[in-house]
Amino acid sequence: MTPQWDRPGSRTGSEQAMNTVAIVPAAGRGERLGFGVPKALVPVRGSALLAHAVRGLLTAGCVRHVVVAAPPAEVESTAKLLADAGLPADVVPGGADRTDSVRRALRHALTAVPDARVVLVHDAARAFTPPQVIQAVVDAVLAGAPAVIPVLPMADTVKQVDAAGVVLATPDRAALRIVQTPQGFDAATLTRAYAAAGDSATDDAGLVEKLGVPVATVPGHPYAMKVTTPFDLAIAEAVLSAVEVS
Numbered sequence: 001m002t003p004q005w006d007r008p009g010s011r012t013g014s015e016q017a018m019n020t021v022a023i024v025p026a027a028g029r030g031e032r033l034g035f036g037v038p039k040a041l042v043p044v045r046g047s048a049l050l051a052h053a054v055r056g057l058l059t060a061g062c063v064r065h066v067v068v069a070a071p072p073a074e075v076e077s078t079a080k081l082l083a084d085a086g087l088p089a090d091v092v093p094g095g096a097d098r099t100d101s102v103r104r105a106l107r108h109a110l111t112a113v114p115d116a117r118v119v120l121v122h123d124a125a126r127a128f129t130p131p132q133v134i135q136a137v138v139d140a141v142l143a144g145a146p147a148v149i150p151v152l153p154m155a156d157t158v159k160q161v162d163a164a165g166v167v168l169a170t171p172d173r174a175a176l177r178i179v180q181t182p183q184g185f186d187a188a189t190l191t192r193a194y195a196a197a198g199d200s201a202t203d204d205a206g207l208v209e210k211l212g213v214p215v216a217t218v219p220g221h222p223y224a225m226k227v228t229t230p231f232d233l234a235i236a237e238a239v240l241s242a243v244e245v246s
């Protein structure tokens with residue numbers, strides 16, 4: 001039977017928006033894209049990846065408030081960048097690692113919107129996530145799932161290897177999924193997961209799994225790809241021009 005949270009569109013945008021806050025951790029210094037600026041600030045067709053990501057959240061019609069964690073020295077410039085782009089968002093200083101940044105942004109978000117039921121955590125690098133993916137995640141949480149992640153099937157075979165690169169095992173590809181964001185959580189569940197978390201978790205749903213809480217999945221989308229390399233950036237440029245002409 002199809003779980004209730006696999007059926008997006010069951011709630012109106014305004015009902016979702018009343019309840020949902022989004023966190024965007026963007027306080028890393030990662031400069032792997034080679035632009036000499038943190039990845040979140042790398043421009044794609046004239047706007048920073050972060051601005052595209054925040055615009056995507058705000059225009060999905062189901063997010064009431066966005067909180068961005070920025071490098072502490074760049075809180076003001078990040079706030080200005082977003083304000084200049086006409087994007088209302090709170091910018092807070094990030095922490096020493098991603099976990100700390102999300103924890104700080106979560107505290108701020110739940111202070112700003114104490115009655116929030118749903119918290120989304122979204123990678124700035126997944127700047128072109130389609131609105132229907134964001135809506136499906138929010139819908140699934142509002143339908144009762146404590147944690148929800150968008151996923152795609154694996155196109156490639158995956159091998160587990162040892163430290164020397166020798167293959168140890170071939171997991172069944174049919175049972176594997178690529179994980180995207182936004183990851184969505186019931187606010188109390190994410191608060192509990194972060195209270196129990198150690199340092200440097202890269203996956204928020206993983207923290208919830210550690211609590212023994214089930215994590216549901218909804219269909220992701222190829223456009224929700226993570227921009228990590230110059231190759232990804234070229235794809236992102238193409239995605240954005242395709243979205244702009246459609």
Ligand code: C5P
Pocket residue numbers: 025026027028029030040069094095096097098099101102123124125202
């Ligand atoms: O560096 P890494 O790729 O693991 O970062 C993942 C995400 O976490 C990035 O969006 C980065 O900006 C964010 N981050 C953060 N605070 C940190 C380190 C990373 O918000 N102190």
